[in-house]
Amino acid sequence: MKNIEIDEELYQHIASNTQYIGESASSILRRLIKLPTESTADLVVSAEPKIVEETAKEVVETQNSPVALDTNGSVFNYINKEELAMQRGAVGRFLLILAALYRVHNQQFSTVCQIRGRDRLYFAASEAELAASGSSTKPRQIPDSPFWVITNSNTTRKKMMLTEVGRALGYNEQDVEDIRDLL
Amino acid sequence: MKNIEIDEELYQHIASNTQYIGESASSILRRLIKLPTESTADLVVSAEPKIVEETAKEVVETQNSPVALDTNGSVFNYINKEELAMQRGAVGRFLLILAALYRVHNQQFSTVCQIRGRDRLYFAASEAELAASGSSTKPRQIPDSPFWVITNSNTTRKKMMLTEVGRALGYNEQDVEDIRDLL
DNA sequence: GACGGGATCGCCGGGATAATTA
DNA sequence: TCTAATTATCCCGGCGATCCCG
Numbered sequence: 587m588k589n590i591e592i593d594e595e596l597y598q599h600i601a602s603n604t605q606y607i608g609e610s611a612s613s614i615l616r617r618l619i620k621l622p623t624e625s626t627a628d629l630v631v632s633a634e635p636k637i638v639e640e641t642a643k644e645v646v647e648t649q650n651s652p653v654a655l656d657t658n659g660s661v662f663n664y665i666n667k668e669e670l671a672m673q674r675g676a677v678g679r680f681l682l683i684l685a686a687l688y689r690v691h692n693q694q695f696s697t698v699c700q701i702r703g704r705d706r707l708y709f710a711a712s713e714a715e716l717a718a719s720g721s722s723t724k725p726r727q728i729p730d731s732p733f734w735v736i737t738n739s740n741t742t743r744k745k746m747m748l749t750e751v752g753r754a755l756g757y758n759e760q761d762v763e764d765i766r767d768l769l
Numbered sequence: 770m771k772n773i774e775i776d777e778e779l780y781q782h783i784a785s786n787t788q789y790i791g792e793s794a795s796s797i798l799r800r801l802i803k804l805p806t807e808s809t810a811d812l813v814v815s816a817e818p819k820i821v822e823e824t825a826k827e828v829v830e831t832q833n834s835p836v837a838l839d840t841n842g843s844v845f846n847y848i849n850k851e852e853l854a855m856q857r858g859a860v861g862r863f864l865l866i867l868a869a870l871y872r873v874h875n876q877q878f879s880t881v882c883q884i885r886g887r888d889r890l891y892f893a894a895s896e897a898e899l900a901a902s903g904s905s906t907k908p909r910q911i912p913d914s915p916f917w918v919i920t921n922s923n924t925t926r927k928k929m930m931l932t933e934v935g936r937a938l939g940y941n942e943q944d945v946e947d948i949r950d951l952l
Numbered sequence: 953g954a955c956g957g958g959a960t961c962g963c964c965g966g967g968a969t970a971a972t973t974a
Numbered sequence: 975t976c977t978a979a980t981t982a983t984c985c986c987g988g989c990g991a992t993c994c995c996g
Contacts, residue, residue: 588780589772590794597771599804601879608880608937611773618802621782675966704974704980722982724965738982740967858957887964887989905991907956921991923958 606672613666622663661686661765670768676741677726679769683748685729687765691755695733701750708736708747745769771876843944844873853951859924860909862952866931868912870948874938878916884933891919891930928952
């Protein structure tokens with residue numbers, strides 16, 4: 587840990603970007619600067635270190651896309667466990683996980699729009715599309731992304747959706763499971 | 770000037786973005802965050818203590834630190850029991866308790882602004898902000914502080930708010946409970 | 953009166969589970 | 975018909991702000 591000195595105004599600006607009570611300065615700054623979560627720890631429980639390496643490779647080679655644009659890592663680096671744990675319910679975590687996935691895979695992310703239910707859409711580029719595909723689907727925007735998800739489903743289904751998203755983005759089964767279990 | 774604590778990796782990242790010798794942490798961060806140069810003055814010369822290495826002890830811990838900067842005790846020393854008892858209703862006590870907390874934690878106090886309801890703000894730096902976030906929220910200024918609180922809520926909710934404030938300021942659960950029970 | 957406090961009641965969001973369809 | 979898959983209704987807990995009381 588290091589200490590840096592900053593002016594009042596900047597301090598206020600940073601503090602005002604706190605996303606959950608007790609969030610550390612590092613966590614806030616990383617978000618503002620768009621730097622991933624600290625690589626070493628912070629991931630607390632589960633998440634094996636090796637997964638990180640494997641995933642990095644997987645990601646880059648993933649299907650037809652031009653780029654994966656992210657040099658150093660898997661989604662797991664983009665997820666702040668503290669922040670996740672902080673969420674009220676499954677919906678908050680669900681959105682946070684999807685936001686992290688979007689950050690890492692923004693290029694291919696639109697492929698998730700193919701994941702859908704029998705007659706409802708699950709993902710789309712607008713609220714209206716989702717709303718039109720079913721009734722009271724409770725669409726929510728995936729934070730910091732142009733995509734929307736349906737939110738009216740039980741937790742089991744949300745997990746299935748995450749599983750499908752993980753597969754669509756080219757993760758191996760082990761990682762897919764880990765992503766699913768974040769929720 | 771304020772001090773914040775950040776992890777090594779982030780520190781390196783910031784330092785590596787220095788654009789001229791002697792550039793201050795604030796200046797670098799403003800650029801990275803894309804925030805304009807400080808409005809007021811302060812720009813003056815270069816002679817700021819830049820990135821300070823190990824400002825160590827004096828520094829107020831940034832995140833969930835147990836209390837801070839006050840050598841001889843916790844909030845409890847800053848609360849005058851008689852004055853509390855003398856208040857007409859819960860609102861008076863509520864404000865008094867918050868004022869005491871502000872006195873002890875003025876540095877981090879702004880983090881309480883993150884405590885909020887479903888759609889109302891609970892704390893803010895101005896009456897207007899609170900008023901705008903809901904209707905008849907009855908904002909009151911926390912005495913001798915630049916912060917405001919919402920006052921239209923039942924006692925139970927005021928207690929919950931105190932509980933959250935205690936947590937946000939890093940008190941342990943026992944102290945949090947004691948703070949809550951002051952009301 | 954009128955003013956401030958805050959209990960109470962209505963509304964909203966989450967998501968388990970009942971209903972529906974393949 | 976029976977089962978599996980999917981939808982979306984509806985109950986519950988939590989929050990807001992109206993409105994009653996001191």
